[in-house]
Amino acid sequence: MREFSDEELERYSRHIILEDIGIEGQEKIAQAKVLIIGAGGLGSPVALYLAAAGIGEIGIVDGDVVDLSNLQRQVIHSTKDIGVAKVQSAKEKMEAINPNIHITVYQKFLDASNILDIVKQYDFVIDGTDNFAAKFLINDACVLANIPYSHGGILRFGGQTMSIRPHESACYACVFDAPPPTNAVPTCSSAGILGAVAGMLGTIQATEALKYITGAGEPLFNKLLSFDAKSMQFRTINFKKNPKCRVCGEQGITQIKDYEAVTCEAKL
């Protein structure tokens, strides 16, 4: 049993008071290791909330630097950070919120050559990326390494998310199989995004991570949650694991490979 200091007890008091979390839950949070892939529109709220929650070990991956056009939605970065590596900018904000946690930064983009080694070190992964190639790569890596993760995607006024426990619940490929053909869907640069929508979905992903870690409630396993912020309609679609899934099915993947990247000029 970990003995929390008075400072920690006070800091996390609103968690501890929750019957479903309590001391035991907070201890799990303190012992958890979470990897956030992408320090952009989704990664910003996720990183802020998970740092505040006291996740003991947070890894954050992004190869980019902060750009003026990011600041409309990537709330972890400030105007003074323009030109600074996103992971560095994020780390500073997270440490300012909570000095009790440890943060590892990976200033790089993930590909088939490095993703497995990084993902393996964590208990839970957050997909905060902005393109299909990365999302499928993350799904492949998490399935191979058997690490649960939260998928998230946003566009214009809408967003979608699901949580995946590899080999037990439906994976991203069970639902979407493979990336759409190039140019079949609008990319962010051509479609735009309401900044606050990124916050909505990111906080849902952070919540999913905390639910999984503490065992409170039921994560969005086998469920795809999507919403339209214009009508504020939320809906949940139930899925099942596909036994013939290209990635996690009986004949699933055994090796990791890169998907063809659809580069996006403006990152989410």
Place this chain on the structure above:
Amino acid sequence: MSYYAIPPLVHEDLKVFAKNHEDFLAGKLDALTFKTMRVPFGVYEQREPDTYMVRIKLGGGIITPKQLLSLAELAKKYAHENLHITTRGGVQLHYVHIEDIVEIIYTLHSISLSGRGGGGNTVRNIMADPLAGTACDEVFDVSPYALALTSKMLDQKDSFALPRKFKITFSGSDEDRGYATIHDVGFIAKIQDGKKGFKLFCAGGMGAKSNPSVLLRDFIPEEEVFLYSQAIKQVFDAHGNRKNKHAARLRFLMNEVGLDAFNEMLEAELVKVRARDDWRMQTQEIERKEGDNSVTPFSIPQEIQQWWNRFVYAQKQVGLYGCKVPVHLGDIFYEHARQLANALLPFGEDVLRFCGDQNLYIRNLTAPQMASLYELLQNFSKEVSKPTLFGDMVACTGAATCQLGICRPRGAVDAIQKRLDALLQTRDYDALQGFKIHLSGCPNSCGKHLIADLGFFGKVQRKDGYPYPAYNVVAGTKTDAQETVFAKKCGDVAAFHVPAFVQEVLDTWLLHVRNFASFSDWIDAGGDAIIKQISTKFVEIPTIKEDKNPYFDYDALELFSLKGRGAGECSAGMYDLIEADKKGLKEALEEKEKNFSLIRLLAARMLLVTRGEDARDEVGVLQLFKKHFVDTTILNAYFGKLLEGEADERSLELADEVMKLYDSMDNTLKFAREKELALQNAQADAVQSKIHFKDLSGVACPMNFVKTKMELAKIASGEVLEILLDDGAPIDNVPKSVSSEGHSVQEPVKEGKLWRVRIVKK
């Protein structure tokens, strides 16, 4: 300065105590909670309900005439007219009313006296050689150290919540009149390379597992007295046994871990104490005046010559004298205290000491001054006009008031004194100057029998089924820095015969006293065998039909019995009783013609004392045996059947079974089977019996709930957590919240302004 300083901490504590006292009187605080507050202030309830006593610290037994005067006033105004000198050289006021205690304590503080740490598991009154500062053989005066250490210890919060009591003393020379070699911490003055300091003794004591101290350091410089005392206390605080109060004193820790490990712990604590800026102890010399040699030599008046020879001694300061005043059982009538205080006032501050032998010592007087006190001192006790032997007798209160007591040693002392008093014309008891007779009512050493020339401790004997009070005899102690030896066993005597036995031992010793340097030398040279031989004449008593008197203890109105005595606490007396029945049983089993009825009776009775029971007739014995050994399933039901009706050959099986049971008994009087049962029960309630505690007073919502959850997280399901909560929002919310999470919350109990809430973890 002849008194210790009361640190601000104690004044602060008193303010809190006064508030609690007010609440208690107003019925807002329950008696039990109040008890936990008053005991550390030295306020105890007496055996009579609603009567209290206040125990007051006198560091080194040092008391000024002014203080004595105030104490006499307090005794008159609030107490039972007597001041009582304690066995640690402190003082007690008896029969005080609970309403008055705060006023009494304020008055005490105004004369720089405190009861803080007088009782409970605290640093007890710090003692010193009663002759400190005056003895010809002393290395230097240890009084200032006793005073300074008293002040320092009062100023440490950890002095008041130790695993058990913690006793410190100082001796000025290797004669060890302060008993440094049988204390938790004992200092004996020593000068090394021209520097003052002490030999440090540690972890000694009497009582269960009596042990002389270990010489911990051959020399520590004087300024390290507090450093070592505090560090040893911290070792005790951190590692002492808090679970079993019968094995809690420091000597048990020393025995358990050994000297090397103890020293390691001590070194670690020394480092911590040295890190504080206050570890060096400052002392203030007590001012000494020189004796007055200018007057013509003083010739001692004829009529006080005998008293002078017995009790007055010449101090190391030429022309000054000290004197011991025997006080009967330590009680001083307030009027006598007042007279003495007034008589001593003109002579200075350092003229008086109280001592752990419950006597008082006068000092620093010129011969004429001393002689002028003669009349007044006659009031203090009849022992003042007797040889020292009389005043040096020590007895604990015994079974008259103590739950553990087997015998009544105070009555025995009176009987011994009466018998010897009648012999004063024919015996030269002055030749036995300093001879010490000590009696304890049980094997616990409250009567200090282990440091007596002739000592007694209570036991039970039986004749024809009737128990009678008796004593183990011990003899020949030696206390000094070279070697402390406790008095050793030299036979048993019936309580009834103790006076006659003492008379004969003294008569025998009077024949030898001129040939030996000390009584203990005589014991070592064969005196022990002689005493054993004498004791055999005094152990047997007539049957109850011939004479009932030996079956009554002194001052007792009922036939002697062990019923109701604390079983398992005073076990040494029990063993004698068991052995007696065992011997009888063995003899009965060896007879050709077996007396089944006797065998069954002895077998059933043999172990009853281990349950604190004592039955006189067969029916009672068999009933109690069934209750304690069959109904509890220690023995199976088959044995229950053969207790019924006439005894037959199956009694042999019972005898066999009881013998086996006895073999499986450990030294806490528990049987193997009983321990199995206890273990089974324990596994069932182990978790339940464990109570954890967290004081959350002063912690606001919701942090009190958060901290409650933290404490609950640390314990296992079924275990109990007690918390203290503030009144108002905390008590309104926290129990509800805890309860809503599924834990079982018992009805909160008000304790002063706080609430105690007991939670059983789900």
